[in-house]
Amino acid sequence: MKRSRLNLALFAVALGLGAVVFVANRKEPAGPPLTPFAADAVTRISLEHPNAPAIKLEKQNGRWQLVAPVIAEADEFEVNAILGLAGREPRLKLEGGALKDMDLAPPQYTVKLNDVAIELGGVEPLEFRRYVKTEGGVWLIEDLPGAAMDKDYADLVSKNLFPPDAEIERIELPKLTLAKADGKWTVTPADPKATADSMQKLADGWKGARAMWNESAGAARAGGERVKVTLKGGVTREFVIVAREPQLKVARPDLGVNLVLSKALADELLKLP
16 A cells, blocks of 8 residues: 555655656747848848947958947957857747837837847846837847946957958057058167068068957047057058057057957067067
């Protein structure tokens, strides 16, 4: 008798565990993608935040460019985070409910991929999914990583100091100037220890330098040591050395952005090796 009761109890526990596993593994059916096209079909992006200038990007000759509120090469990694919205499949469609309670009236911000608008609201507190609104309705989606879509465009500026195809012809540093003529580098003031390899290494360091992250610089800085780099064709790009500790930080006054580089690059970029 006791064994029978024990078996029944174990059977009931097994059924209960099975039900828990079934509920845990049950998946909500995916809704239609937020846009009707794939990420690689997007050629225009607009980020619209309340009380802030619209941030606009365009794909030009296969590369993404910021075109507003500044003109600059865009960071492809950050742009890809935005493009992930194009094919995102929402997990749950919401019927009814007050848009205001979801921070969708008005939305926290709006992303436009080509001409398709996606309004983004708040995050629900149980599974931390974000409310979004499209022409197809109101949905819950997995929350978005990173800060690419906030109102500060600094994250979207390329972390490379120069485009990959840039050719540097002159670098004016605080204590020396490097210039290229007829395929050879010279340094001013003259330095008997400067070799062709060391001058090329300095130029290559600037061409390949990449920031670890960007931050808003606010108004353009008036002071600080300046670096001026001239590219082939006469295009110039100026930087201001904002800090060397704890990391090397250089500003792009024309963009209002600081690029934060590894401290180890200070010697590679600011003096001959």
